[in-house]
Amino acid sequence: MILTLADAARCFGALAEEGYDKTVINSVQTDSRTVTKDDLFVCISGDNYDGHEFAAQAAKSGAAAIIASRMLDDVDAPVIMVRDTLKALGKLAACWRDMCGARLVAVTGTAGKTTVKEMLYAVCSQKFSVAKNYRNFNNQIGLPMSMLKATDEQELWIMELGISHQGDMEELAPVASPDIAVITNVGPGHLEGLGDEAGVAQAKTVLLKYLRQSGSAIISRDYPLLWDAAREIVDAPTAFSTQGHRDTSYVASFLGGAEVEGWGRFDLRTPEGEGELIAPFCGEHYAENLACVAAVAHELGLSREDVINGLKTLEADTQRFCCKVGGDVTVIDDTYNANPLSMRRSIATARELAGDTPLVLVLADMRELGRETVMRHEELGTIIREAAPSAVFYKGDHRQDVAKGYGGDITQLTTPDEFITRWNELGIDRGVVLVKGSRSLKMEEYANILCRKVKAGMQGDNQ
Incomplete structure (x- = not known):
């Protein structure tokens, strides 16, 4: 072409x-x-x-x-x-897609959309030549540019759509015009531009209005606001769940860690059957992603076995819940971004992985929450308290709000070097450390310096 x-x-x-x-x-x-x-x-x-x-x-x-x-x-x-010119760029991408004749899967949601896109790419690449957008190049420039980089030889395009303001989806969805529309979940993300969770659900489901004729909608059944908003547009969306809703054919659950470090055990139910599998990711939030991917794969004519085999080839993103092991200390680098939904899930999974060993949280502000900013950070403090960490470090303007909900001492972060000094004072030689915060706060600097520290300590012990 x-x-x-x-x-x-x-x-x-x-x-x-x-x-x-x-x-x-x-x-x-x-x-x-x-x-x-x-x-x-x-x-x-x-x-x-x-x-x-x-x-x-x-x-x-x-x-x-x-x-x-x-x-x-x-x-x-x-x-x-x-x-x-911005709309022209989108029109050109849409025209190019029509010239190529590719099928397009559009993925959106508050959390997990990039992970679902990458999982789908791993699964679908077994049977199709697949294009995808790089990382989260998913806005009014990133989406059309990703589509324009695809070729006519790539028969399936998997594209992520990200929104932060009312009206964004009205601009993105016509460009994608998907054959399959996927909404992973909705939660309190980008509230500054979307209002509240109901506003998030309404904004995300605009995508369904731009489905192509005979297109399919794949929607999580676990979020009532999302499900109800989707049903107003699509009569019979395909549901997936981690809660085992009745009449839901695609259900997954997290069973715990596997023998291989960083891998997890999951149960997956599809119309083809139910059983346990192991995959190169770990945590309850990945069960939702797994159920979603299984539903999309089935719509594309792939089997449950194709899903299992494809996921085994998935390579972890270095900033998306990537477990980096140094001796008996596991550092979870989840620094790509943060919102209340992803923060709660990551803390819960880190607590589960830590088991009876110490859990240390190295966190930062969640941005773009609008009028709910203080409330959501106080809520984060409550979530931290329930996780019972051995220590909490925090960077950002809302440390006092988090401390109010936590009801305990939270150490303020200033520089990575100062953090390492405080880490040394803890004397922790085993356990799990979760590092997470909004992208603009550059929490990867703290994850990286801690990884170097624990790996250096491990090498010293082996000499």
Whole structure:
């Protein structure tokens, strides 16, 4: 499949001028610094930049054409004018998907969407040539750019959609126009832009309005707000669960750790049967992901055995509940992001993995919670108290709110080096440490320095 400049122009509703049909687009770029010969440069305007200011540089780098929403001077390349360059980027991605004829699975949810996408990729790659978006490139730029990087040889595209404000899904869903829409869960995430949990459910389920004809919806049955909102749009969504709801065909549960470090044992029930399996991930929250993946796989014609075999090839993301072992200390790096739902799940799983050994929590603020910020951090303190950790370290503005719910001492974090000094004072040589917080707080710095410390200690013991 070849995308020409004429194809792009027609996609935008513009006239294909003479020669456009012979100009083959190499790739689509939104950053002028990455433009090479025959690329299509789309001028995107952000809060702190305007791509139109770099259009001339893109032309000098060999751009086949420029997509712009205002007149440009001194640009030595064809310019296609559109009303909104961001929407044009989405339209181009949708057109490219139609030209390729690929089936598209769209995954959204408050927590676990990236993990589900990666699990689906591992499972589906056994039978299909599959495209996916990189990590969480899932917004109004990341989604279309991921789709435009896919090829016509990749028959299945698995795309993650992330939203943080009302109206976001109305912009993303038409671009994806999925054959299968997946909503993993809903919880108190991005409340600053979505209002409350009911608002989250309503915003996520907008995706279902853009299902293609004969498309399927895969929805968690465990969240009443989500299920009810989905049923208002789709008569008969396919349900998955970790709670064994009646009339739910896809159910999974976490049975505990496996003999292999970092692996877990799960029970999985599908229409093909029920039984135990082991997989390269561990924790109750992964049971939800597993049930979801099994439901999607079945919709794609894959078997329960395909799911089990595919998941064994999954490689852990280094910042998504990745267990790093140093002697008798397991450091869980779950630093990619945090919201109340994922924080509660991670703490519960860390407590279970620790068993009767010490549990240490190294946490940070949860961002974008709007008017519920204080309440949710006090609630986090209560969750921490129930987990009964041996020590709690905290970084961020809401330590006192967490301490109020916790009812105990919480050590404030300042720098990674200061944290290691405090860690040494604990004298802990066995147990589990969970490191988690919102992405902007860079908690991976604390996970990394702790991993180096415990591994160095292990090497010293072996000398």
